Amino acid sequence: MRRRDFLGTAVVSAAATVAGPAFLRRAYAANPIKIGIPTVLSGGNAQYGIQAKRACELFAKDMKGKDVLGRPIEFVYEDTASDPATAVRKAQKLVERDGVKFLTGVVLSSEALAISAKCPEWKIIFMSTINGAGALTAKSYNRYFFRMNTSGPMGARAVSLYLAESPMKRLFALGSDYAWGRDSVASFSSQIEKVKKEVVGREFPPVGTKDFASYIAKIRQSKAEGVYLVLVGQDASIFLRQAHEFGVTRETKPIMEILELENMKAVGDAMEGAIGSSRYPFTLDTPRNREFVKRFHDFHGVYPDMFDGETYEGLEWLVQVIQKAGTADDVEKVIAAWEDSSYEGLEGTFFMRKCDHQAVQPGFAVQAVKDPKYPHLVPKVLATYPGEKVTPKCRTEEFD
């Protein structure tokens, strides 16, 4: 980075000595709006950081030649290696050294909580496009944090609404043993019990479990008709494969809080029929989305997963807000322009609530199905719920 900055300065100074007035225009145009991406680019969670990066790369390409307030958009990437302390350090570097006013693309909720807590001090905007922990817009809310994505409790809500109408009565809940897994299982249990269904067992395997045999045996003994899964990406893939091996998925349907393309690719046909919520199902049949999926596939050679789609939408929205505010430097004005504003995304209409900065947006229940058009299983939308039904009450993780 340093070398490039140095070269850049050298080129600009050289240009300045050759052509005076041209230099002024140049310097103005070369003052980009920088967006910092402190994301996970190495280690086990890199698949998610790479989704954020892919979305940014496509967005940068789409914005080529289209300046925002006369300035180009520039992304600065940093690797947080899944560690909250490193994430804060990298975010601080982006803010202090690179002068970014906007951060996004953070992968883990633990990292997001750590960075969000620093934003009032740094006076910069942090837009979540991935982070699920309900607390971010509830207990840990601050006005510099905006969540445009569907949160964990919102995903659990969409699944619960779908299950309320299904004939399944007995359900088992399996969640990764940390905040997200435990919160979601609790939220799911209370919602599902309200509609007179029974949670017949709850287990919390540690993150990184490679052998789920013991849990699978328990699920079988419980004679549940469905198992609600809140497992981090890799653990979900492993569980689904092993459950299929044991033949459990024949009697007990997997129901996932987030049904990711990544899982469908890694698990393959063993996952066919699994249902769950999706924050962004790329198969959504709207003209805008069809066109986006085509552009994405042409550029990256793969279909967009949930965080690809939501990160791209977030960036579009952010640029729209900057334009509306008429500034990319006065953070307070950008915040004011964003609050209570709406945006036409790929999935439908988004509305940024002023009270807790959680975007109200449609929720989806989807199923993993085979489709001859695609080389792997894809999410098929079973039901779409309007934003007001899937968004929790202000600054809470609860629903009416």
Next chain:
Amino acid sequence: MANLVEQGLNALALAGLLFLISAGLSLVFGILRVVNFAHGVFYMLGAYLGFTVVAVTGWFWPALVVVPPLVALVGGLLEASTLRFIYRRPPIYQLLLTFGLALILEESIRVVWGATAKGVDPPLLLQGSLQLGDLIYPRYRLFLVVLGLAVGAGVWLCLQKTRVGLVIRAVAQNSEMADCLGADVARVRTLVFAAACGLAGLGGVAAAPMTTAYLGMGIGVIVDAFVVVVIGGLGSIPGSMAGSLIVGAAQTWGAFYIPETAMVIIYAVMGAILIFRPWGLFGEEE
């Protein structure tokens, strides 16, 4: 009853897998006196190479044969080009080096195969499950039990009954003396390191159908392998076997009967061993 048998088989299958990984770790420590942090990454490399071989040939069995020698080759080359030069330095150098190698290898794997997890299907013969009375059990897991036992017996026989094994044991006991008696210690070290990596690679291939090949699988498994080796005794093959059984049983039974404390159990066992028998169940007091 069926439940008890099932839990027993689960413990054995996990133990089989753990043994494939920890045997190499234990050997490397016994002979090279190096705690190899990169060992888990060789396991991961095995899984990814296994994925590629299965994808190219469409068969699982060739992967089981081809991949371990490939991983062994990578391991041997790395030992000969890096570790060899720092055996005489304090152990911290070797720790740092193997840790660095682990990071480099892991990121290289990401660059080559991408960040998405890779699913590997078991061979047709081992797909689905077997009905044994009341018990339904996946065939592939039974295969893991057999594989773990076979490899354990093979390694033990090789160490106890062959000339190569004799030299290896001699180097393990006193490398300077073995050197004086004409054993090519440098070569023995390279070979042992390569063989240990090959075993880890075999473990990776065998694990892939059960766990998929994914980034970070090496880091996750190395912790378990260390626990196995500490319990069983550093440098002892029967110790690795016993340790694998104990850890496999503690993890599967713990998760089944007392899930809230499952994580703690194996560390409690390890702690107890460290207090009462610090050299491990089968290790030798130094």
